[in-house]
Amino acid sequence: MDTPAKGTIAQRDPDVKVEAGAPSAEELKAKFGRDIFRDFDYDDPKFNVNFVETLNTQLKHCPVARSNVGTGYWWVTRNEDVRRIGQDWKTFSNAQGYQPNRPEGLPYLYPEESDPPRHTAWRSALNPHLSPMAVAGYEKAIREDVNTLIDRFIDKGECEFISEFGAILPGWAFFKNILGVPVEDLALLVNGVEQGTFAPVSERAGHFAKVFEYLGAFLEKRSKQAPQDDMVSTILAGVTYEDGSPAVGTQVVGAGGYHVRRHCDDDLRDGLGDSPPSATPAGSRSAGRQPGDDAQRN
Template sequence: MTTSEGFRRDIFSDFDIEDPEFNDRFYEVLDEFVDRCPVTRSNVGNGYWLINRYQDVKRAGQDWRTFSSAKGFEPNRDPERPYLMPEESDPPRHNLWRNALNPYFSPDAISAFEDSIRTEAVTLIDAFIDRGECEYIKEFSSVLPGSAMFKNLLGLPTDDVPMLIKHMDAGFYGPKEERTENLTRAFVHLGEYLGRRAKEPPRGDVVDVIAAGVEYENDEPAPWQDRVSIITDLALGGIVTATFVMSGAMSHLATHPEDRKALVNDPSLIPQAAEEFVRYFPPVVALGRSVTTDVEIGGHHFKEGDFVLLNYAAASRDPKALDSPRECNIFRERVPHSAFGVGVHRCIGAHLARLEIKVALEEFLRRIPDFNLKPGTRPEYETGILRSMKKLHLEFPAQRGA
C-alpha cells in the first residue's frame, strides 16, 4: 500500500465510502484503488476493509463460507435495521429461497414481459416528447423499472412506486439517523401487501411463492418477517439497479454523439452497448461480507470478525480483467464485470435489468434520436454502497404530435 495524494483524506488507509469527495471523484478514486491499493482500510465506526481488484473480488464473492452475508452487507450496520433476504443470508437458507424464486426470473420468464415494458416506455416518452426536454430520472428512468417490476412480477399498484422510491432512497442515502426508519416504512407497506395477498386466491405468481414461504432446517417454515424481507429486497433491486444504468447510458449518449448515432443507425448494437453501460455505470458500488475465519487475499491477512466490502465498481475497471477498462466502449465485444455481483449472491434480477435497459435505449433512440444535456445543467449523483443519479436534464427537438 502506498500513500494517496491529492485527496482530502488518505483514501488508502482512512477511506469513507460516504465521503462527498468519493461521490465527486468516483472514477478517479476507483482507479487509484485498482492501480495502487488492492485492499483499502476505513476507520469509520467499527472500521471495514475494501477488496478492489477483479480476481480478488471474484474469489471472495465465490467463497461465501469465508466471506459471509448473514450479518448484512452494510458497514457499521444499525442493529435495528431489518435484513434484506436472500441477499443478507447464506446457504442453505439463501439457496432455498433462490431455488423457489429463480423460475420467475429466468430468461424465458422475463422475455414474456418485453411487450409490457415497451408499452410503458412509449407511454412515458409520450408524456414529454412534445416539450423538447425532460428530467430523465423523474420522468423515465426511476419510473420504468419500478413499473416493470410491480406490474409484471409483484402485482403492486404502480401508484406505490414514488412512495417506495422515496423511502428506499432515504433508507440508503438520507441522514443516517433516519435510514432505518425509512427502510422500515417500505418493509411495513410491502408486508401489508403480502399479508393481503396471502389471504387472496393464488394468482400463480412469485408473490404466491413468497407468501407461502419455504421450509428451513428441520421442516421449519420460514418466519413471516423473512417473507416480507424477500419481497422488499426484490422491490428494492427492481427499482435501484436498472435506474442508474439507464441514466448513465443516457448521460453518456448525450455527451458522445458519435456513439448515439451508431446506436440509432444500428439498433442491433444496443444489447452489447447495454452490457458495457452496466459495467461502466455500476449501481451497486460495494456490498459487505463478514470474515468467518482468518484468510489471506489481495496480499492482506484478514482476521475472523473483520468486515469487508467487495468493491464491484472498482473490480469492473481492473485492466487485468479487460482492455482499456477506463473507457466506455459501446463496441466492446467481451465485457467481463462484477456489476451484478459474483457467486451465489449474484443479482437474481439481472435478466430483467438487461431487458429494461435494452428496451429503454431502443425506444428513446427510436423516438428521440438527437438529444443533449440541457445547457447549464450536469448530472447529479449520490454515492455510498450504492450509486444513483439524482438529476439528468435532457434537451431535444420538440416533436409535436409525435
C-alpha cells in the same frame, strides 16, 4: 493464515497494503479530500464527484482499501477479488447483512442477506420467476414504463437521468410488473428504497421501515386471495429449511423486499454499455469483517 485481530476495524487499525509507487496519504488528501486507501468513505459526496478517478487510483495502487466510518469496513475493487468474496460465503457471510454500519432494527432482506442453507432454499423457490424466459415476459410492460417515464421530460429535451429515470425504472419493473403493486403506490416504494439506500445513515432505517410496512400489508392482503402462479404466491408459501423449520414472517416479508431491484439495476447498467470499473464494498458480503471473523452465521 494468521489469526485476524478482533474488534472493529476503526479500533484495531489493521494494515492496508499499498503497492509501490502509490501516492502518499498527503497527496491523496490534496487530490480527493481524504486518504482513499486508509480512510475511505463511500458516502462521501466527493466520491460521487471523482467516482471514476477514485476507483482507477484504488484499482492501480490499493485494491483493498479501508474505511474508518462507524465500525469500519473494507472496500474491494478488483473483479477477481469481488468474485472470490461473492463465492466464499463461509468466510464472507451475508447472514448479518451486507450494508456497512447497518442501521439498527433494519429487517434482513432475503435471500440476499442470508447464507446457505437459507439462501439456497429461497433462491430455489424464487429462481423460476427470474429465469430468462420468465423475465422476457415482462419486456413489453417495461418498455411501456420506459416510454411513460420519457414522456414526463421529453418536452424539456433533457432530464436528470438518475432522479427522473434511472432511480425510478428498476422499482417500477419489480414492484409494478413482478409484484403487482398498484401504480399509485409506486412512488412510496421507489422513494423508500432510494432513500433507505442513499439517505444519511441515521435516516435509512426509517425509510426502509415504511417499505416493509407497506409490503407486509400488501402480502397480508394477497394471502387472503386465491394463490396465483406468480412470485407473490411463492413468497407467501415460504420455504422449509433443511432442519425442518419454516421461514418466519419477517423472512417472508424480507423476501418480498427490494433484492430484485438490485438485479434490475445491473440489467439497466449493462444495457447502457460500458460502465466504470467495478467497485464493491466488502460489506456486499460481510460488512467490516476480515477472513475468519465470525465466518459462518445461519
